[in-house]
Amino acid sequence: MINEQSPRRVPSDKGNSVPLVEMNGIYKSFPGVRALTNARFSLIAGEVHALMGENGAGKSTLMKILSGVYSRDAGDVHIDGQLMEITTPRDAQKLGIGIIHQELALMRDLTAAQNIFIGREPRKGLLLDEQKLNADAAAIFKSMNLMLDPRVPVESLTIAKQQMVEIAKALSYRSRILIMDEPTAALTESEIAELFTIIAHLKADGVGVIYISHKMDEIKRISDRVTVMRDGEYVGTVLAADTPIETIISMMVGRKLTDEALVIPDTSNAEVALEVRGLRRGKEIRDVGFSVRKGEILGLAGLMGAGRTEVARAIFGADPIEAGEILVRGKKLEIRRPQDAVRAGIGYLSEDRKQFGLATGLDVRNNIALASLSRFTGAGGILRDGEMREAAERFIRQLAIKTPSDTQEARLLSGGNQQKVVIAKWLLRDCDILIFDEPTRGIDVGAKSEIYKLLNALAAQGRAIIVISSELPEILRLSHRIAVMCEGRLTGILPGGAGQEEIMRLATQRESAMAPEPNSKVA
Amino acid sequence: QEYDIALISKGFQHQFWQAVKAGADKAGAEFNAKVTFEGPDTEAQVDRQMDMLSSAIARKPSAIGFAALDSQAATPLLQQAKDAGIPVIAFDSGVDSDIPLTTATTDNVAAAALAADKMAELIGGEGKVAVVAHDQTSRTGIDRVDGFVNQIKSKYPKIEVVSVQYGAGDQLQSTEITKSILLANPDLKGIFGANEGSALGVINGKKELNSSVVVIGYDSGAAQKAAIMDGSMAGAITQNPVGIGYETVKAAIAALKGETLPKVIDTGFFWYDKTNIDAPEIAAVLYD
Amino acid sequence: MATTDTAAKPGLLAGIRGSGAYHKLLAFSGLIALLVVFSLASPNFLQTANILAILQATSVNGVLAIAATLVIITGGIDLSVGTLMTFCAVVAGVILTYWGLPLPFGILGAILAGAASGLVSGAVIAKLKVPPFITTLGMMLILKGLSLVISGTKPIYFNGTPDFNQISLGSIVGSVIPVMPIPNGVLILFAVAVIASFVLTRTALGRYTFALGSNEEAVRLSGVNVDRWKIAVYASAGAVCGIAGLLIASRLNSAQPALGQGYELDAIAAVVIGGTSLSGGRGTVLGTLIGALIISVLANGLRILSVAQEWQTVVTGLIIIVAVYADILRRRKL
Amino acid sequence: MATTDTAAKPGLLAGIRGSGAYHKLLAFSGLIALLVVFSLASPNFLQTANILAILQATSVNGVLAIAATLVIITGGIDLSVGTLMTFCAVVAGVILTYWGLPLPFGILGAILAGAASGLVSGAVIAKLKVPPFITTLGMMLILKGLSLVISGTKPIYFNGTPDFNQISLGSIVGSVIPVMPIPNGVLILFAVAVIASFVLTRTALGRYTFALGSNEEAVRLSGVNVDRWKIAVYASAGAVCGIAGLLIASRLNSAQPALGQGYELDAIAAVVIGGTSLSGGRGTVLGTLIGALIISVLANGLRILSVAQEWQTVVTGLIIIVAVYADILRRRKL
């Protein structure tokens, strides 16, 4: 079944015998890292070709070579059967190659419309035609069913919206070859559905789409073929329809994954670790209250913009609150700064690792130790670097962080491995109460199941855990109880075994339709 | 107080200008006038001085004292002062204009030529000498360097000026310059430091290298006086800064009273060394 | 500098979208507070002649600060604005006085010299990837030395070109409306401000200026010729410095080759006081103009009040901090 | 400044990991090239006395540059280093000469004055969120004015404290090994460098310094008291400026209240030439030391060659750009 690289068997092949893209024998090294070894890939018109692999397998690197961001060390790239030298993003654009990068590449101070048309601004004589710019952007948003004012600066948008702007930008190029590197990592169900509709249209127009994602269900939903990479090498190409997910996973990780079923422990007698009462801030948090017991995993579900992140940040003291009480182990605490929260044993893993989680210039070791430096500080403020290294190496092993060493700069890691570094930071800090905001964003299946196991183990150790996730299966897979938010309000708390329909109902329960005060549902 | 007199000088923080200020303040107390004194940070900042001058005119003082950094730049502003009926007294350097009623000044070229004569005398009429000056383009910088160098060239053919460098009157920079000059010219006989900061830098550099080069300074100040007393400086040229400040204010008052003034008030310059430093006429023109 | 980020957000909106009139009005508050205080403290402050003196004093630093604004919005810095100004003034002097050519050649020469120098800086930064700080520090010194060399280390007077003085000191407005003798130098400052503001908000060059400061890598990934635009920004800033050179030379009726160093700090201070972030991506010309005015009003007012010079310095330092802090507080409240 | 990022990568590693000896050796290349050229050009250059003169000339700027390095690694900037140095010198003068207290009080006073001033800057930056550029610009002016005020606008001489001169000019090494009369000022520079390097690479303060420059928000969200560490960094830098104040006062045997402005640019230049990125998060003390040495060697060599001053300036500007460019090329190849 491996090495079934055969365009003739692809259903969407409309008789184009020449592939759009043909990459062969690609090698690429970074200082200390062999990112690609004899990698290959092919794409034909009108197909969605999924590129799969664990974190650090080299997917993004391969795509950056195709789109002119990196230069390859060896190998050749054919476009429409012709050997091409793509050395700049501009070259790639001219060849009709568009890319949505894994890490957002937006100009934060510019508006959504300005971002989309950067380098291709409509002009009126010497001047920019801002009206047409905004109108064109609005038209793209409309075609994507996206409610977004093209005139807002992107920095004031949530990551999900920023991601949608990136997608809009890529679509605006009308490329023949469109690379999507984890476009859905920051999206919720409804937007993902929109994106898939868009992809279906593109496919119908004969566009070749390269699709990278760690969400296995998506692969089945949209892809025609799947190419799997491991450790920078080509593993094989299979037809999505014919291949069970388990097979793809074992190609990715080189072994079989076992998945444990959700076991809901009885924590009803356990001490309440964290209780929140009447939390308020503007329109974002409107009278939210709930509690988490020791050993419990509370899922926090909701649609994009429900205010879950805001609640987490408010508990953590990252943003000021207008009203509300936070009790840790029954004691009311004044949490004004994150420092107060961390001292009280609360850890918060942000949904935006680049901006809030990672000190990108520091190495892996120091990022892991960042919240626990005082533990490694001896007399005279001197750090015990040896102990820090041991601790870092322990987590590198435990979480299988792919890095040449613990002194690699964090920003040079692949996205998923960066996320693991941030998780390691809070594990090292040994917090009793952990709030994980989108903990598996951009994390591969293997590591994901590792993280699930880890969360379960942490709960079993008696820690209280809040998991915010936009992936319902993840919420269902992990949560002992599920709190659902909508428009800043807590619309209900469900038991762990709850059905998707019930969650979706609460997640879309707008103010008018709501009967009792959400507080009354809290124990 | 009866009068308000604004002095716009070429500098403020340097001891020379503080001595001018002291003289002006003294005259102010004597003649019951309020005296203000300000100047730009460096002698290159001609336009900053223009801003100071125009602020001073806007203040509507009884009279203005002005030490021009550039002989022409202030012409329109001086006209403005004249139109407003504010008498202007020039000090330290003149301007190319007949608006100032008089100029209280030192002849810097002649003063530096005197330094050259003294240098020639001290090193025995031959050998290499160098100049550490404060500013390459300001009037005093040009006059003192030219006065010294031209005098050497025309009168002492056996003396060679091997290096003229500029340290912005900054003692530390002048120290480094002096050391480089001494190290590059081990047979150097003498150095002329063309203002107080330069002279002190020269002394400093000389001390740090344990050199025995002959040093001639300019202006005074406690450190320069001490250097002359302990022999590390052979002597120095002094102007009469206190006198300049005093005469400027005095002339302003006289103008306000309608008296006629001479075209130039020469405040003079003097050579001083260990032998005459305590003489009353010298001690009177030195400042600490 | 992370702390500037939060503070400067609204400035951006005002700048890019051309809206936010409310903000712009409020940004004057620090300036207005100063004006009120000085007016109450001295009857001589709020008089036409003094107001004109303040505007005149702002003209050179204002134009330099506008040049610095362009570069700072890209996330760069230009330490050479002061000595470049001088260099351009000297070039005008050489053309008009040494070569005896007519006035327009002098004007053109100064502006072209500025643009050329900016082009060199921009090329070194964009092509050789030498950091802007180093490149413009080097250029600052090179231009300082060259000014001395080509002028023969002495001022060049424009006595052979009597009209030269009118560039800055004449008053076209005054010849029409005699009660408003606004000097041409001030008009030129405002004209440069309007043009620069227009370029920043309405043209592709302006768009890329903001984009570069916002996320240069993203601009590159979007297929834009980053180098070319960056060079264009530095060259434009250089041309603006050329205008500053003409203004100062005309005011002093001479090109003073030793002048200029240290002026970059005042220019950058005006930019930052005006709310432009040194980390790039945001900023407005109007803010810079207000920043430059705050600096001149402060200097003028303290002099009018006859504050001792050493205390003038202390008070200026304090007020600069307080003015920016007040601005931050105001923005936080909005 | 985006362009600096790529350039400075290895510097960070070298700094944090204390390894990368290979890099460090190579970073000397620009310096060595200069030394070779000047040695060939003049027989007077490579003589003990001249080498000592160069080292001595580096001592003040080197110490100031180390102070600036600390702040720049946090992503901030300190424009007040020069006038703070002067202020501390004046404080020492007041304590020793005006009050007549014994030497240790003067030394302590200068260092404490520096730390206190840094504390104020740090607090304004951390607590009031005024950008570092503005805060330290304001402090620069405030300290400049205060130095004039407390000294009575005149130099304070240390004639009553004969040992004071020995701080910088004496030679402990020379008294043991007569052929190596290394002045104490140079020893102090190296001691400060070693201590600063140790603090940066081995202590919590140093780690937070890098972390703050890397991503301040992430540090804050890790539960770190960001404000306290930031203030600590500025205070430490201030204390280092206090040492620079002692060095310069001791060399000049006087506290010169008018000196200091303009020194910040040389200090920052040394930092940037040394490979520290102005955007923060990376930098080494060794690099800064090399940067400071490059500046002094250049000045000394050109003077030894008696190059005309205006050309000295031009050549210095050129070489600064070329040195940094060469460093970038070298790093790119690695």
Ligand SMILES: Nc1ncnc2c1ncn2[C@@H]1O[C@H](COP(=O)(O)OP(=O)(O)OP(=O)(O)O)[C@@H](O)[C@H]1O
């Ligand atoms: N600029 C770089 N410098 C050094 N190493 C790099 C760089 N970019 C990528 N790498 C390394 O190359 C390897 C492949 O990275 P890549 O980003 O292609 O992985 P990926 O398959 O996209 O992973 P993920 O699913 O986590 O995004 C990783 O080990 C990564 O650490």
Ligand SMILES: Nc1ncnc2c1ncn2[C@@H]1O[C@H](COP(=O)(O)OP(=O)(O)OP(=O)(O)O)[C@@H](O)[C@H]1O
């Ligand atoms: N940086 C920001 N500036 C302005 N508004 C913001 C910002 N971040 C979030 N918001 C707004 O706050 C509200 C809630 O934010 P957010 O979308 O992060 O909630 P959430 O429930 O955590 O959603 P998700 O995690 O799915 O993104 C939204 O209306 C959003 O527009």
Ligand SMILES: [Mg+2]
């Ligand atoms: Mg990737």
Ligand SMILES: [Mg+2]
């Ligand atoms: Mg969220």
